[in-house]
Amino acid sequence: MTIRRKVLAISSPGGHWIQLTRICAGLEASHDLVYAMPDKLFKAQKNKVYSVPDVSADDKWKLLPCAVKVAYILLRERPQVILSTGAAPGVVAVFLGKLLGIRTIWVDSIANVRKISRSGEMVQKRADIFLTQWEHLAQSNEVRYQGSVL
Amino acid sequence: MIFVAVGTQFAFDRLVRCVDEWAAINQVTVQAQIAEGEYIPKHAQWERFMTTAVFNQHLEAASLIVSHAGMGNIITALEKRKPIIVMNRQSVLGEHRNDHQSDGLEWMSQLPGVFTARSCEELRSLLKQASTLTASDAATSNERRARLISFLDQAIRS
Numbered sequence: 619m620t621i622r623r624k625v626l627a628i629s630s631p632g633g634h635w636i637q638l639t640r641i642c643a644g645l646e647a648s649h650d651l652v653y654a655m656p657d658k659l660f661k662a663q664k665n666k667v668y669s670v671p672d673v674s675a676d677d678k679w680k681l682l683p684c685a686v687k688v689a690y691i692l693l694r695e696r697p698q699v700i701l702s703t704g705a706a707p708g709v710v711a712v713f714l715g716k717l718l719g720i721r722t723i724w725v726d727s728i729a730n731v732r733k734i735s736r737s738g739e740m741v742q743k744r745a746d747i748f749l750t751q752w753e754h755l756a757q758s759n760e761v762r763y764q765g766s767v768l
Numbered sequence: 769m770i771f772v773a774v775g776t777q778f779a780f781d782r783l784v785r786c787v788d789e790w791a792a793i794n795q796v797t798v799q800a801q802i803a804e805g806e807y808i809p810k811h812a813q814w815e816r817f818m819t820t821a822v823f824n825q826h827l828e829a830a831s832l833i834v835s836h837a838g839m840g841n842i843i844t845a846l847e848k849r850k851p852i853i854v855m856n857r858q859s860v861l862g863e864h865r866n867d868h869q870s871d872g873l874e875w876m877s878q879l880p881g882v883f884t885a886r887s888c889e890e891l892r893s894l895l896k897q898a899s900t901l902t903a904s905d906a907a908t909s910n911e912r913r914a915r916l917i918s919f920l921d922q923a924i925r926s
Contacts, residue, residue, distance in 0.1 A: 621925045633839025644917030765915030
């Protein structure tokens with residue numbers, strides 16, 4: 619029971635980040651967490667937070683600088699697990715994580731109540747564990763429900 | 769004091785104007801975070817963006833939060849035990865890329881201490897009865913969060 623893992627927790631700012639930090643608050647005692655988020659507008663109140671370029675549907679070209687930065691973080695920190703609540707920075711991290719053989723866990727945002735988020739759909743088949751926070755959206759083993767932040 | 773917060777991604781002039789005009793008539797103190805909005809409050813104190821520390825300060829001082837239907841503000845208000853009214857952005861009015869905030873209202877309204885409005889009229893009728901809007905007194909969601917964290921802890925170890 620004393621296995622500590624190094625975890626990279628990564629998300630967009632705003633609601634995704636708030637959900638991520640609430641989850642991670644419960645994991646920090648048992649694992650070593652490193653964080654990454656776009657922090658242009660808002661400085662995270664944590665010690666080790668890497669800044670990554672933000673990407674949204676309006677500026678997809680930023681995927682490239684975002685991917686470069688996430689790759690740098692993964693190679694430097696060598697986490698054993700990637701944990702994300704979305705959106706685009708999480709997709710980038712899951713893709714790169716699979717490439718590097720890192721376990722990936724996706725917790726789809728609680729804001730997506732009718733269907734899985736767009737970013738979630740992109741990683742649904744790639745993430746090692748894919749969770750929804752809505753019981754009615756769970757489907758067998760590919761999309762599972764195991765509780766929620768609220 | 770009412771604290772209005774529209775998030776950092778987009779403006780939400782419809783919400784800011786709705787509360788500002790109502791508060792001017794009813795002489796209620798309002799502090800507003802308005803992002804890149806074009807509507808400048810005439811009555812409310814306002815800032816476009818604020819640091820987390822300043823944001824939390826206003827939140828603590830407020831008796832009621834009025835917010836866009838954003839996850840961040842909902843969680844923060846629930847944790848600080850403040851009643852919160854949320855109004856959804858509408859993509860047809862150019863307020864967001866899609867209508868996930870409208871979907872969100874369906875489940876947000878299930879949470880104790882969260883009140884939802886789909887229009888300025890609905891928002892104002894809630895504001896009129898502001899004194900009856902109370903925060904959740906029990907952390908009903910603690911169990912769901914504990915389950916999620918415990919599952920993730922095991923998943924990370926395995």
